[in-house]
């Protein structure tokens with residue numbers, strides 16, 4: 153089983169922007185998404201902030217590119233996806249569902265919505281009681297089968313910067329208590345803080361991927377009977393990097409991170425499966 157995913161894409165609107173930036177945006181996202189979908193995988197996942205402001209033009213345009221490839225694509229909403237048009241409209245344009253679980257023989261894949269609906273003040277994550285109960289039931293039902301959760305916000309105090317205000321699911325949400333009930337391996341994958349980071353707590357591996365405009369990498373999870381590998385192949389060329397810099401420095405609601413790509417231990421990991429728990 154192979155799952156490919158990408159960090160925050162922040163596909164931006166070009167309404168009111170000059171032609172040079174628009175050309176860079178069109179070329180950059182066409183090329184990057186082509187590289188992503190050309191990778192052989194069973195599922196392709198966006199961990200949220202697929203769009204820069206959840207505008208209708210952003211959603212329609214990015215989905216126009218995505219649909220060309222006709223691949224099984226999962227979009228876990230990020231806070232930026234829920235700033236523009238209504239959540240119902242985002243669901244409609246993306247033709248996606250939130251809080252879903254896909255059971256395969258090898259792994260249960262969960263997409264958990266953590267973004268607040270059109271809250272322009274509080275961009276932290278939130279998971280309500282109903283979602284927590286659902287997650288707890290999913291964890292129990294999975295028994296010792298591998299569970300991979302894709303969510304936009306980190307769990308508080310796990311991956312990089314998730315102990316700062318607004319940079320995680322609110323610390324009051326007892327999601328870690330729910331995760332701790334898991335038998336066997338779990339992997340929790342998030343974006344939001346735009347910083348490569350991998351942390352292990354008990355049987356859970358927490359993975360944060362940085363943002364695509366900062367670093368053009370694809371993420372690949374390869375799952376077999378004995379181990380799970382997380383790889384982060386870097387697919388940038390000088391041309392692609394130049395376009396990303398031009399786009400990133402000409403859009404609102406996004407800040408380029410000068411530190412870009414993280415160290416290898418924060419990007420890649422081999423997890424030995426604990427088959428005897």
Ligand SMILES: [Fe+2]
Pocket residue numbers: 160162201230232343344345346363
């Ligand atoms: Fe983001």
